[in-house]
Amino acid sequence: MMFQLFKELRDAGLLGMNRRNAEYIMRYNSRARFPMVDNKVLTKQLAREYGVPTPELYHMIEHHGDIAGLEEALGDHMEFALKPACGSGGSGIVLIVDRGPEGFVSQSGRTTSRRDFTYHIASILSGIYSLSGQEDVAIVEALIHPAPIFAEVTYRGVPDIRIIVYCGVPVMAMTRLPTLASDGKANLHAGAIGAGIDMEKGVTLTAVHRSKVITHHPDTGNPIEGVTIPYWDSMLLTAAKAFEMTGLGYIGVDLVIDRTRGPLLLELNARPGLQIQVANESGLWERLVAVNQAPPEVFFKAEDRVAWAKKAFTARERL
């Protein structure tokens, strides 16, 4: 019975945690390069070098003593996003839309007093949200105004697009749509929806919510399938170039589409999750194996890799 199930998973080409860690992350992601993706400040610097747009960095708070100078540094910027530089899974991120005598108004409409806000920054600095638990830096960057493409299927917050890139080839993608339950966070663990994306056309497919396959958004009630994502080719190219940027062979590239600035690189992830397979109802492993078997000339240029991936991983072929 159990072996039958194992075989079913294998036949479906699904990637398990152990194989992901041992055969892809450990083999293709050199430990020395991890800080480039684990630290958002370094990722931003790297992206600037390669001409990849990212949300504008307003300010950085490195020491507890600098917290008081935040509002002065913000100047006219009323809206901003506060993030831990080494955070993971969206934890510790606060989105602020306004500021008044009462304190900071968050995107969900809640007012946070200045004392609470200071405490939150101090928590970030002491490293609660950092991956290794070491002291961290808080970054303040421009708030993203998401393009309205996902408005029908998003409850507040900013939907983002995750593309898994293997050896520079974008292999699988999904969009993460915040829900009421996820409190505006585009994080599957927090209750966001993950919708698979057809690699060729950039159109949303099936969706997963709390590890169940769904067709409609639980809060807005609109169908998730069939949303065409703009800038799809340029996002695939950005994702493909992340390989040259970081030198990491297996990464998750997180992008957002800003209303005015277009696609922006939000962050990179050296240990991207496996839930994307459920969102796409498709196995990652078989796609990774397909990349390994691709002709070598495909890998020279990012454009070629994208073109190859679009052809190889179209959803229609499978249906």
Place this chain on the structure above:
Amino acid sequence: MKRPAAILALVLFALTISIVAYRILWLKYPVLPTIPGQVWQVSFEARIRPEKREAVIAIALPAEQAERVLIEERVTSDTLNFNLFPEGVNRIGLWSGTSDKEVVIITYKGALLLRPTRFPASQNPTLSSNVPAITHEEEAFMERFSARLKTLDSQQRFKTVASVTGGRQEESLSREDIDILHKMEKKHGRSGALLILFRAAGLPAHAVSGLLLAKGIQKSPATWVEAWEGQKWQSLDTQTGKIYTDPAMHLALAMADTPVVQVTKGQVLDTRWSMERQIMSKWRLHFERIKRSQHLIDKWSFFSIPEEFQNVFRILLLVPVGALMICLLRNVIGFPTFGIFMPVLLALAFRSTGLPYGLGIFASVVLIGYAARRGLDRLRLLLVPRLSVLLTLVIICFGLFALIGGKLSIRALMGVGLLPIVILAMSIERFFILIEESGVGEALRTAAGTVAVAVITFIIIQWEPLQLTFFIYPELLFAVAGLQVLLGRYTGYRVSELFRFKAVARKKG
């Protein structure tokens, strides 16, 4: 990539197999711990009333001989000091010191392993000088008696002496001599008279005080006479003159004139020896063999370290097995746990509290900690001080448990000290963050996973046969490392992933 790991694992397995095979095939280690051996548990207890707050008592204790080995000894001395010193062939334990108490209780416990196949080295002993002073009449009797035995060999002389005592062959003596013998017995006691007879017969002999190796309680030690029969020592009952056929039936405590219990200061209220027969595994007996072995591999065994540290290593050697279980449960099954080795530490801690109390304590500390953490959240404490507060809280909880345990005399509650306090404090923090970020369900699942792994690990490290196996064959750790290496290269699915991806697999299939 897979090959080097597999080769390393194979080398580790081969190493283990060859060392184990060497021990079993060449050094004849037992494979299965089945056959019980002959072990007697000797317990002694005495109640002593100190004289002017002082007490000095000397007790003859069992000594190691060729045919018996002391496996373990334990002494309690109340407020007195205990010293051990040899006195000739005897081994004397001396309890001395002052005490304000009415009655002082001293105890001794020893486990004796009998090895009847090994007889003492047969060397011709010299004539004993421990013979009572004798009168002219007795001297004349002795001369007559020894003249009668002159023509006999030592074995026959021994038999004659044995038959004369106990009055079974008194007719071989003249009436007059029988009278003298009876008088002698009255004067010197039966054993004294026997010693005189053996002296007359020219056979070395001495009186022995000791215990009968029989289940039960003996209020005072028995006395018998050991005499050289030509080839070996034989023991004689002083009352009946009967020869003890099985030398292993008696446990000698004091030879010659040394009494078993000697009180210099104080008053002995009562003494009792109790003998209990114990079944011990063949392995346990084998420990003794290893302890005395001259092989290099035996000299470097864990038996060469003191007993109290041996017990620590019995457990420590199983910790890698626990870690292996964690590899298995996390990477192959997919249990979520707080921290990687937290369950192993919990399992180790459960050893002093027992499973039910251990789990109860763990659950209540995490719950109390969680409640406190919720409260602390409003105070906006920085991370390190906040964790310090939780740590302090954990210690306070432990203190309370210990105090409650003390009041209710529940030992398990007092044994909380070994719970991994720092990790417990971190777990509370992780539990809180997990509830905040991923919901109560996920947090409870992780807690349940931690407890399940801890319980499984606990059952494994508490299993005595496994403890002994690793203790005797510590090279098994190489094999454990080999398995860990192999598990490190396990790239298959986790059982939890079967459920996670089942829908996708079905859809595609």
